[in-house]
Amino acid sequence: MSQAVSAKICGVKAPADIAAAAEAGARYVGFVFFPKSPRCLTVEQAATLAAEVPLGVAKVALTVNATDAELDEITRAVPLDMLQLHGTESPERVAEVKARYGLPVMKAIGIADAEDLPQIELYSDVADQLLIDAKPPKNADLPGGNGLAFDWRLLAGRKYWQKPWMLAGGLTPDNVAEAIRMTGARQVDVSSGVESAPGVKDPERIAAFVKSTTA
Numbered sequence: 442m443s444q445a446v447s448a449k450i451c452g453v454k455a456p457a458d459i460a461a462a463a464e465a466g467a468r469y470v471g472f473v474f475f476p477k478s479p480r481c482l483t484v485e486q487a488a489t490l491a492a493e494v495p496l497g498v499a500k501v502a503l504t505v506n507a508t509d510a511e512l513d514e515i516t517r518a519v520p521l522d523m524l525q526l527h528g529t530e531s532p533e534r535v536a537e538v539k540a541r542y543g544l545p546v547m548k549a550i551g552i553a554d555a556e557d558l559p560q561i562e563l564y565s566d567v568a569d570q571l572l573i574d575a576k577p578p579k580n581a582d583l584p585g586g587n588g589l590a591f592d593w594r595l596l597a598g599r600k601y602w603q604k605p606w607m608l609a610g611g612l613t614p615d616n617v618a619e620a621i622r623m624t625g626a627r628q629v630d631v632s633s634g635v636e637s638a639p640g641v642k643d644p645e646r647i648a649a650f651v652k653s654t655t656a
């Protein structure tokens with residue numbers, strides 16, 4: 442029997458978002474710490490929200506090229522299960538962050554075409570998990586959370602990376618089942634695809650998204 446696909450709802454901002462994610466059966470929620478994002482939280486807001494997350498749902502902090510001082514502040518205040526590095530952090534920086542905080546690290550890798558695929562191997566040596574996302578457009582404000590998908594055929598037949606991985610980028614309740622079928626992903630991550638407006642999560646879309654991962 443094949444195992445269920447795990448879903449991560451990224452960019453939660455309110456207790457209702459967490460309740461919707463947990464009720465739908467999501468395995469992870471993500472707190473965004475990137476000032477340009479409409480989903481950005483302060484450390485205090487994230488600490489308060491973290492207290493709402495039920496057991497069994499992992500709390501992930503998403504940062505972009507964060508300094509040690511920034512990560513120190515986040516990890517001291519917010520009880521976390523994982524760090525998601527969504528910038529241009531090098532493999533050496535990933536190893537440093539893992540060692541410094543003792544938390545599993547998920548490294549995001551942007552994919553636009555086949556030339557980007559070797560990055561996955563490069564980071565799979567050091568990261569605990571990989572997040573395979575669409576590469577952001579040039580000059581985009583956000584390195585992720587743009588609702589942009591990449592060509593999933595690039596991953597077809599390549600599902601056995603060395604480390605667990607999540608598929609991300611432009612996923613929605615309407616396309617996630619097809620994305621899973623084409624890539625063999627066992628974990629999926631979504632941000633803008635379950636929103637009614639930038640930074641505003643929609644509980645119905647969250648429920649529909651998680652349901653579609655089992656379709």
Ligand SMILES: O=C(O)c1ccccc1N[C@@H]1O[C@H](COP(=O)(O)O)[C@@H](O)[C@H]1O
Nearest residue numbers: 478585586587588609610611630632633
């Ligand atoms: O969600 C954000 O605001 C964000 C900001 C900065 C970096 C990454 C961000 N989100 C991550 O990007 C992927 C894809 O987002 P989307 O579903 O295409 O909107 C998402 O899974 C988040 O992990």
